[in-house]
Amino acid sequence: MPTPSEERAVVGGGTTWLVTRYADVREVLGDSERFSTRPGPGAEMPERLAALRPVVQDIIDERLDALAAAGPPADLCAGFAVPVTTSVIARLLGVPRGDRELFRAVAAAAFGSAGRAAPETGSRPLFDYVRRLLRERRAAPGEDVLSQLITSGVRSEQPLTEDEMVxxxxxxxxxxxxxxxxxxxxxxxxxxxxxxxxDRLRADPARVPEAVGALVRFFGGAAALTREVTRDTELGGKRVAAGDLVVVALQPADRGHDRGPAPFPGPDRPGLTRRPVGHFGLGPRHCVGQQTARLELDLALRTLLRRVPSLRLAVPLADIEFRADAPMVGPAALPVTWDEIGPAAGRR
Known part of the structure; x- marks a missing residue:
């Protein structure tokens, strides 16, 4: 019986390997020379996170101000998580302020009110909007991600096509x-x-990055990434050939059941305030979405801990419903309450 990392299939005349073991996943994602993504301008996208940080902080504070004005209780999903992440992406893509509500509506139509993935016909308006935005950026480039893709593509030997950028x-x-x-x-x-x-995290905010890593390991991240083998080499005791593809299954590797003593504090528990060892984002090429997600999670946790120290569930845990028909399982709603929301940093 082959081990998970030995499973392979012939696809389109080439061989594709499924990589699930923790050590093998780390090896693939940590060596872009042997296991390459397609070269091109996408690798240059995540270069403006320092400038994005205050923007994300302002968005988070604005949402908490809105919750404070409305008063408790509130749905932390619809009232905070989704508006924050959607607004950050809108800023990153350079969506004009006058189009922000249209952008949110198109996004909601694509994924449903609870963030569920809709059929292809539901997501088409979203991609049509991104295509229109991309063409506008060709005529008048700005400092957003789409403009960076366009301008860096001019210098690239393998520029992304319009469809790829969309x-x-x-x-x-x-x-x-x-x-x-x-x-x-x-x-x-x-x-x-x-x-x-x-309480431990609130007492030691310096551990927030560790908590973010644990959240990504346990709840988030893509199901898989694909890399191309650039030269004949060995992986997990098997010979893989140049031109083969390796599909890296992140979630099984993140749980780490295959490697004996786990470096995680129990692979089936988040362990938010205990030091995990993970591979999310490992390697020299990081997806802009991964880096932006980490930034959003870090600032959101810090700000909620600081501004809403009395935050608590508004219903018993057993009453919280979960989505079972979405790409990621999560709360359909997260009812919370609080005594007071404090001012943003720098205010009184």
């Missing part, structure tokens, strides 16, 4: 509305149902 822009929205928002909601639920971990 899919990348749409995929960035998908990751924001579905993956990041669901990971944030799941993470807050995990903390709110474990007051001990919540």
């Amino acid at each position: 899919m990348m822009g749409g995929g960035l929205l998908i990751s924001g509305l579905n993956t990041t928002a669901t990971t944030l909601a799941q993470g807050m639920l995990a903390l709110l149902e474990d007051p001990g971990e919540l």
